[in-house]
Amino acid sequence: MIATSVRKDAPHTIPDMAVVPRSVAIAATDGMLHFELALAYEVFGSPPDAVPGPWYDVKVCGRRSVRVGRFLLEPDGDLADLARAGTVIVPALADVDADPPADLVAAVGVAHRAGARVVSLCTGVFVLAAAGLLDGLRATTHWAHTGQLAARHPRVTVDPDVLYVDNGEVLTSAGKAAAMDLCLHLVRRDHGAAVANIVARRLVVPPHRAGGQAQFVTTPVPVRDDHPLADLIPWVMRQLDQPLTVADLARQANLSARHLTRQFHAVTGTTPLQWLLTQRIRRAQEMLETTDDSVDAIAAAAGMGTATTLRRHFQRSVGVPPDTYRRTFRL
Known part of the structure; x- marks a missing residue:
């Protein structure tokens, strides 16, 4: 929702907080x-401290007794x-070679038709695809299973290179850590950037992490804290109000x-300028949520220069103008 690299097949609109x-x-x-x-339950089932307004009401729904991994689970309700x-969350299935359970596919389809x-x-994602929810839409899953998903469901446009895809009311994620990214993306959609943070x-x-970020990069992410960007990124965050170019960043990092x-x-999985724009939009979102500063002042603090420039990039990235965003998510 924040970064321009999040590619969507339907425009995202900020919901009425009453609904x-x-x-x-x-x-x-x-x-x-x-x-x-467990990840989904932790994100949506544990109200964070100091968050205004109601949090989510979470239930685990399934048969009377469900075996999840090595654990036996007693659901709160049935399918x-x-x-x-x-919101209905469908966690990962261990066996993607078999058809997903018919009762789960049917229940997910009914839930979607109910809104x-x-x-x-x-x-x-194989459950959503079997229910027909992804026909004509982009979707993703763990990169190891994207080929199988595309072969079994040719009406789905499978994108193997992204962390998650937001189609508005149908969303899919890649594996493990990307599932966390998507859950935080939903919190950001519902409650704003400050609460998601x-x-x-x-x-x-x-x-x-932007949904359009690559699942897998051939060059590993450095595991030490002395890689060439370790000092650069904090420096950039302190200079967001300044007009920065790739040449400026390269000079500061002492790199070509x-x-x-x-x-x-x-x-980061993206280019320097895309990453920089993401940080500027994030800075603007947080200031809109937490300050009374004018849009002109926020534009200057976020390095956008003018309110006109901020409005153009903000609308393109977030889906609504800054003033609308502020009215929705003002803390």
Whole structure:
């Protein structure tokens, strides 16, 4: 929602806070992977401190007793309860060679027709595809299974290179860490960037990775804290109000522009200028949520120069003008 690199097939609009889908139903069936299920429950089921307004009401829905990984789970409700939820989360399935459970596919389809926002994490996408929810849409899953998804569901446009895809009311993610990215993206859609950042800090994870970021990069992310961008990124964050170019960043990092670009792809999955624009939009969002500064002042503080420039990039990235965003998410 924040970064221009998030590619979507339907324009995102900020919801009326009175009708944000507060009720979240996490579907559970035998053979699901416990990581994605537990991750969703942790994000949506644990209200963070100092967050104004109501949080989500979460239920795990499935048969009377469900085996998830090595654990036996007693759900809060049955699959019919999915149709009464505002958001339905379908965690990953361990066995993607077999058809997903027919009762789960049917229940997810009913929930979608009843108006639920339906979200798959990793290989949970096979349930959404079987229910026909992804026909004619872009979708993703773990890169190891994108070929199988495309072969089994040719009406789905499978994108193997992104962390998640937001189609508005149907969303899909890649595997493991990307499932967390998508869950935080939903919190950001519903509650704003400042609240999503609070949740991310509690979970000790990055507050935002763009959906369009690559799942897999051939150059590994450096595991040490002395890689060439370790000092540059904090420096840039302190200089966001300044007009920065790739040449400025390369000079500060003591790298050539070409080498800097390669390093940015390795560390962030995007280009220096795309990453910089993302940070500027994030700065503007946080200031809109937490200050009374004018749009002109926010544009200057975020390095956008003028309110006109900020409005153009903000509308393109977030989907609404800055003033509308402020009215929706003002803390």
